[in-house]
Amino acid sequence: MFPKPIATATANTPEFEQTPLVKPTGFREYDARWLFGTELNLMGAQALGLGIGTYLHERGVKPEIVVGHDYRSYSQSIKLALANGLMAAGCRVHDIGLAVSPMAYFAQFALDVPAVAMVTASHNDNGWTGVKMGAERPLTFGPDEIGRLKEIVLSGSGVTRDGGGYVFVENFGERYIADLIGTRKLDHPLKVVTACGNGTAALFAPQVLRAIGCEVVELDCTLDYTFPRYNPNPEDMAMLHAIADAVRQSGAAVGLGFDGDGDRCGVVDDTGEEIFADKVGVLLARDLSSLHPGSTFVVDVKSTGLFMTDPVLRQNGVKVDYWKTGHSYIKRRVHELGARAGFEKSGHFFFNAPVGRGYDDGLVAAIAVCEMLDRNPGKRLSDLRRSLPRTWQSPTMSPHCADEVKYEVVERAVAHFTARARSGEPIAGQAVRDLVTVNGIRIVLEDGTWGLLRASSNKPELVVVVESPTSEANMRAIFAEIDEYLSAQAEVGAYNQKI
Incomplete structure (x- = not known):
């Protein structure tokens, strides 16, 4: 048996060294992201590997998996802990070493291995780590797969099995480069x-x-x-x-x-x-x-x-x-x-x-x-x-909002702007032409100006983007509407960048 993970632990304590730390919010919509040391420890990475391996067996996927790691000071340690958990679950691990994520995806094809677990914080700031996972090339996990993996890991129901193994794939980066060229x-x-x-x-x-x-x-x-x-x-x-x-x-x-x-x-x-x-x-x-x-x-x-x-x-x-x-x-x-x-x-x-x-x-x-x-x-x-028709467009802007509440904040915003649109109330001085709610809310105005608000999938943030095909003033007007609403929400903090 492997110990059941806990959600919080203090570094430099016996508990931290003897118990897996896995904060539940680290399981995102389609991959996993944690602050290393405060939300995930090395035993937590082992628990995650055991959970991934258990899930592969549950799905009937051949228990072979590619692993790699990005260039951060702690990524290799996390990858090796993850690999230990995978091997304990009876998986054969193909370690391609230091890699970019697409190199790991390519390895699924080149090595004929069905699954992948790439240790990377992607574009997140230093201190973050995470894993991008898949079991059906070229796809990566979605909400259903992540949800089931979360259940396995947090419940401590990962199953140890015989048959695990490890191979380091030498010089795989050269194969990746040759394929690109x-x-x-x-x-x-x-x-x-x-x-x-x-x-x-x-x-x-x-x-x-x-x-x-x-x-x-x-x-x-x-x-x-x-x-x-x-x-x-x-x-x-x-x-x-x-x-x-x-x-x-x-x-x-x-x-x-x-x-x-x-x-x-x-x-x-x-x-x-x-x-x-x-x-x-x-x-x-x-x-x-x-x-x-x-x-x-x-x-x-x-x-x-x-x-x-x-x-x-x-x-x-x-x-x-x-x-x-x-x-x-x-x-x-x-x-x-x-x-x-x-x-x-x-x-x-x-x-x-x-x-x-x-x-x-x-x-x-x-x-x-x-x-x-x-x-x-x-x-x-x-x-x-x-040669493109001109539009005025913002960069992606991300105000801070805790993982535990960000989806609720967006749900309230969807209800707020939907009610205003249905009542016929103008937004940014215009009638609302369309509302797209497949992912947060995208408010489309009469002249084609639009503003999007959604929850970030991989950080404790919201995401705001605005664009207008008619003027910078209209772009700023739709942003002002969204920003005014967000500034009144106690859970919403400062932006990373702002127009």
């Missing part, structure tokens, strides 16, 4: 700023982009788990501004930034203008639908309304499906619909064949951007950006 080769030279925020992608991105024919200008590509310049998150303006400065200084054609576990990509054009990932998605959808007319694309509810109104996409017969935000949700939806690709405003890009295998890989997205430019000789990325 393949036969890809640009026809036209391209100078690219490659920004990794001192995170794990620095092991792979410069090498891959050089191999396909790019002149690479490295930015923060030295591995350093203190993240001395900024957190590796291409949705944060600090990283985007650093990329923009490097593009302008170097005269690069494009700047490409990667998050801490390499499954997301941020883009800056040749003028130093940051292009939010949803609008990069519009450009990529234009490019891919010109090659494959009638394609379907899945986009998250945080994304620009241009997917529905862009004249080029309409001309190419594109079908668009707006879906729940979250890498597991969009990945699953792309798989279900057989879509050409899926896009998230956060910078996750999901390409099916012939570009990818359906999972999110920041480097595959970066290559797709480079190939799009290669197919448009004589046009700069800024030219392609300017």
Whole structure:
């Protein structure tokens, strides 16, 4: 028997060293995130591994699993504790070592292993850890799988079995790089700023982009788990501004930034203008639908309304499906619909064949951007950006809200704005045209201006995004409505960034 986990424990006590610590709120909608040392300890990671292994047996999945870890000072220790739990559950563990998340997903195919558990805090700040899991390639767990895993782990009902084993897969990163490169080769030279925020992608991105024919200008590509310049998150303006400065200084054609576990990509054009990932998605959808007319694309509810109104996409017969935000949700939806690709405003890009295998890989997205430019000789990325109908759009803004109450706060907001809309009351001075409640609430006004409020899937935060196709004033007006409501909620704290 393995001890039943507890929800709280104090470091530097016998209890902390002898009992698994697993805070229940660490089980998110589709993966797991904890503050290491205060919400999860190493025995808690063992309990999680035992739970994952038990769940694989329960589902009848072959008990073999890929594990890897990102570049944080504590990630390898957590991975080895997780692997101990998996082996205790009778699983054969294939350890690919230091990795980006898409490398672990690729290993499921390359090693013919059904399951994956990647230890990563993704774009979260230092101190966080987590696990991205799946048992059916190329998909990762959704709410049902996470819910059942949570039950197994917290109840202490993980089952130990014989038959577990461990193998370290040497030099697997070289196989991943070789697969990315393949036969890809640009026809036209391209100078690219490659920004990794001192995170794990620095092991792979410069090498891959050089191999396909790019002149690479490295930015923060030295591995350093203190993240001395900024957190590796291409949705944060600090990283985007650093990329923009490097593009302008170097005269690069494009700047490409990667998050801490390499499954997301941020883009800056040749003028130093940051292009939010949803609008990069519009450009990529234009490019891919010109090659494959009638394609379907899945986009998250945080994304620009241009997917529905862009004249080029309409001309190419594109079908668009707006879906729940979250890498597991969009990945699953792309798989279900057989879509050409899926896009998230956060910078996750999901390409099916012939570009990818359906999972999110920041480097595959970066290559797709480079190939799009290669197919448009004589046009700069800024030219392609300017060809889009103009909208005024905010970055993703996240006010603090505790995990225990954030969904209740959003439910109250949904009820509040729905009641106002149904009564015919104007919002931001306009009539409400539509309310989308598939994931929080997206309020669409008469002129196409919209504002989204939802709960973050992986941090104690809310998420706010606004956009207007008519004016900056209307964008700010819809934000003011949402912000005024949130400022009156005692559970809502300061924003990470704000327009």
